[in-house]
Amino acid sequence: MLDAGLHLLADQNLASLGVREVTREAGLSPAAFYRHFPDLAALGVALVEESLASLHVMIRSVLAEAGGAEELIDRAVEVIQQHVREHRPHVRFLARERHGGVRQVREAIDAELGRFAAEVGSALALQPVSRGWSEQDLRMLAELYVDHMVSTASALLEAQEVGPDRERRIADTARLQLRLISLGRRHWQGI
């Protein structure tokens, strides 16, 4: 049933989804829905959890990596690209419902993205470049990275169905932007 919903949400909003629509897609009777969820909103938050499980794995796989800034950037963009390619429906769902019409789902996504930022923050603190950074500075940098990741993922979502050229352009831009941020990071001391 989750799969049926996710499939329908490819070109639809969660708020405009219907119970009958989902059960029809899943090959079940309408009443069967209520055996598993009270609401469509509940199905939404279930999809959020499903979507973010894979995201968590991805983030750790980037943060665990060691190496110079350049290799880290390349690897990060590569991982994002692959993740979007392999989890298109989930990523699209997150992008669409992050500011969507269903409060419970919005809040679930926001809370989870906040936890991501915290995780990224602790990982950044361990890097030598972050010597002397305040707690607030680390947090703001982590949020910048997470926001950038989300923007890039959204852009890739559209780019991948346009063509490989456009996808490459997005990836190149993302790498340049990360390089610029990393440059600003190395000169932060002055402030």
Added chain:
Amino acid sequence: MLDAGLHLLADQNLASLGVREVTREAGLSPAAFYRHFPDLAALGVALVEESLASLHVMIRSVLAEAGGAEELIDRAVEVIQQHVREHRPHVRFLARERHGGVRQVREAIDAELGRFAAEVGSALALQPVSRGWSEQDLRMLAELYVDHMVSTASALLEAQEVGPDRERRIADTARLQLRLISLGRRHWQGI
């Protein structure tokens, strides 16, 4: 009718909006809708145009400003804050429908944001800091700024209805992030 739609879209998606719902809110008969729009999607793109008119004014008012990087950053964040405060429904509409379920609206928003990036790019080219920057570099910086503006506006949207403390925190973070980007910009030559 546009006003009625915008009002309803405060806690709803465009895709889940109904013709009857709009006309009811506007105090008209259902048939009256079709005198003005063929679709609800058409009403959507009309709202996009309405929303982006005010945004255009805002952007120019920031870019026209002269002064040091610090003053420019403060002014930019200030202007965004005020804009979100004064145009809440429009901003929320843009954030919600940017990745929403109605293709025509999505494309209209994306096209317009692209034009914003181009405009920001030309403005950046005129600043002395951009001496020696390639066309591609300028474009990627402009996109970074636009994406950051969008993220900040979305965050402010939520923060302003939570409380002034949270709004201040978002604004502070945005300023720090812009400072870091501007720092990276000044050291870009090395690449």
Added chain:
DNA sequence: AAGTTCGGCAAACGACTGTTTACTGAATGG
């Protein structure tokens, strides 16, 4: 003054909606 466009209405059409109810077979557990 006559004709035409504009923006509005009520009514009707069939189709689709969310949800509840009572019922059923299969698996599970003691």
Added chain:
DNA sequence: CCATTCAGTAAACAGTCGTTTGCCGAACTT
């Protein structure tokens, strides 16, 4: 082996929906 939970069904409920049609007054054009 019996009882119970689980996951499914069909049928029915009262609404709401999008859209078309024919009609009408006011305003504008010429």
